[in-house]
Amino acid sequence: MDKELDIIIIGGGIIGTAIARELARYKLEVALVEKEADVGWGTTKANSAIVHTGYDPKPGTLMAKLNVEGARLYPSICEELDVPYKRIGSLVLTPSVDGFKTLEQLKERGKINGVIDLEIITQDRLLELEPNISKDIKGALFIRDTAITSPVELAIAFRENAEQNGVRFILDTTVIGFEIEDRRIRLIKTDRGYLRAKWVINSAGIYSDEIARLAGDDSFTITPVKGEYALFDKEVGDIVNHIIFPLPTETSKGILVLPTVDGNLLVGPNEHITSKEDTNVTEEGLKEILSFAKKEVPSLPLNMIITVFAGLRAKELRRNDFVIESSPVVENLINVGGIQSPGLSSAPSIAIYVTEILKDKGVKLFPNPNFIPERKAIRRFANLSWEERSRLIAEDPNYGEIICRCEYVTVGEVMEAVRRGANTLDGIKFRTRAGSGRCQGGFCGPRLIPLLSQLLEVSPEEITKKGKESKLVIGETKR
Numbered sequence: 001m002d003k004e005l006d007i008i009i010i011g012g013g014i015i016g017t018a019i020a021r022e023l024a025r026y027k028l029e030v031a032l033v034e035k036e037a038d039v040g041w042g043t044t045k046a047n048s049a050i051v052h053t054g055y056d057p058k059p060g061t062l063m064a065k066l067n068v069e070g071a072r073l074y075p076s077i078c079e080e081l082d083v084p085y086k087r088i089g090s091l092v093l094t095p096s097v098d099g100f101k102t103l104e105q106l107k108e109r110g111k112i113n114g115v116i117d118l119e120i121i122t123q124d125r126l127l128e129l130e131p132n133i134s135k136d137i138k139g140a141l142f143i144r145d146t147a148i149t150s151p152v153e154l155a156i157a158f159r160e161n162a163e164q165n166g167v168r169f170i171l172d173t174t175v176i177g178f179e180i181e182d183r184r185i186r187l188i189k190t191d192r193g194y195l196r197a198k199w200v201i202n203s204a205g206i207y208s209d210e211i212a213r214l215a216g217d218d219s220f221t222i223t224p225v226k227g228e229y230a231l232f233d234k235e236v237g238d239i240v241n242h243i244i245f246p247l248p249t250e251t252s253k254g255i256l257v258l259p260t261v262d263g264n265l266l267v268g269p270n271e272h273i274t275s276k277e278d279t280n281v282t283e284e285g286l287k288e289i290l291s292f293a294k295k296e297v298p299s300l301p302l303n304m305i306i307t308v309f310a311g312l313r314a315k316e317l318r319r320n321d322f323v324i325e326s327s328p329v330v331e332n333l334i335n336v337g338g339i340q341s342p343g344l345s346s347a348p349s350i351a352i353y354v355t356e357i358l359k360d361k362g363v364k365l366f367p368n369p370n371f372i373p374e375r376k377a378i379r380r381f382a383n384l385s386w387e388e389r390s391r392l393i394a395e396d397p398n399y400g401e402i403i404c405r406c407e408y409v410t411v412g413e414v415m416e417a418v419r420r421g422a423n424t425l426d427g428i429k430f431r432t433r434a435g436s437g438r439c440q441g442g443f444c445g446p447r448l449i450p451l452l453s454q455l456l457e458v459s460p461e462e463i464t465k466k467g468k469e470s471k472l473v474i475g476e477t478k479r
């Protein structure tokens with residue numbers, strides 16, 4: 001690209017896409033570079049999907065400040081972008097009388113951080129709220145305003161709204177180096193050519209320290225921490241009503257049991273330092289999370305697990321806080337790293353914080369008078385009334401053909417997802433839920449491949465699960 005942009009964002013997770021959407025409010029030329037074929041495919045797609053209120057972070061940290069501020073922005077943002085958001089509350093359990101001291105400390109920490117709607121409850125009240133909780137649990141801290149959302153859907157929504165407002169997304173493109181002159185990045189080298197920008201924002205998740213080092217900045221180090229999860233069928237999605245936490249440790253909120261916005265039940269994560277490529281689920285890890293969860297919810301039906309997965313958290317162990325700052329080495333580089341939990345909760349406020357850094361550095365932020373804050377999601381056929389379904393099918397018969405039986409997804413929804421930029425099976429899955437149900441794509445997968453082939457006008461051999469080398473078929477067996 002010959003033209004110099006105002007800002008290039010590296011990394012298309014929930015943080016990078018939130019920053020892109022925030023910068024779209026201003027008269028700036030912005031692009032986001034992402035190494036995957038779509039946004040939200042790193043930590044964003046494999047976490048607990050909780051909007052924390054901010055009772056847990058250490059008071060006085062950037063993490064505490066941005067968590068509280070970000071959580072307060074969520075209801076309006078999710079309404080504007082038509083993304084699921086459910087305030088269901090959370091419970092931090094104690095199995096012993098001594099644990100009430102820790103609950104009191106958490107309550108006090110929450111008050112210091114500005115979270116006021118906290119209540120310590122005893123066993124009788126707890127069992128009213130959660131009848132399936134173990135009778136060995138003595139009580140809990142009740143946080144009424146904790147919510148759940150859909151992180152990948154939100155990242156997609158941020159992308160779509162940012163694109164609608166002029167931000168360019170450069171996908172399937174890996175940053176491999178920089179040309180630096182007089183302590184400023186002059187050229188961004190990618191595996192597909194060169195890019196130029198006045199400012200670079202590094203929000204590359206678990207790889208953010210590596211991106212910084214490409215510019216000669218070794219001011220922080222990311223340690224990848226793996227968390228393993230088990231997802232249960234919707235049939236048991238109501239076994240708990242709230243997000244169930246154990247007493248936290250110094251490094252983790254613990255192994256959780258919680259409903260999802262789509263009606264499933266989720267258990268996890270554990271916490272193990274690993275490599276940046278390790279997203280494997282181990283037998284030991286699965287036993288660890290399930291045995292712990294059954295101590296809290298004894299009736300947890302292990303035969304209802306439909307899939308397991310693992311995600312990586314980007315921790316900066318030395319600071320144990322978010323790293324959001326101008327590079328001490330490169331004048332036009334802003335690092336946004338170490339965004340561990342509550343990173344999802346903080347994403348909207350992180351975007352504003354980064355914008356303020358740019359402003360303090362002298363970037364002129366003239367409001368974009370044409371900024372459109374709203375975005376509509378793809379209509380979910382499964383969530384419509386029979387009357388609405390009939391009208392939709394009359395408008396477009398493609399909505400009358402079910403392609404995913406588990407989640408009741410139609411051909412019309414898949415076509416709309418492709419129109420919005422999906423070009424892989426995972427891209428379809430995260431926009432429509434085709435392949436997310438009980439059979440995990442066993443029925444719809446073979447049907448989606450020829451449909452995508454037709455819609456994208458490529459051969460079936462070119463259709464991938466998640467881009468690059470993840471091809472699904474290698475050729476015909478018969479004609």
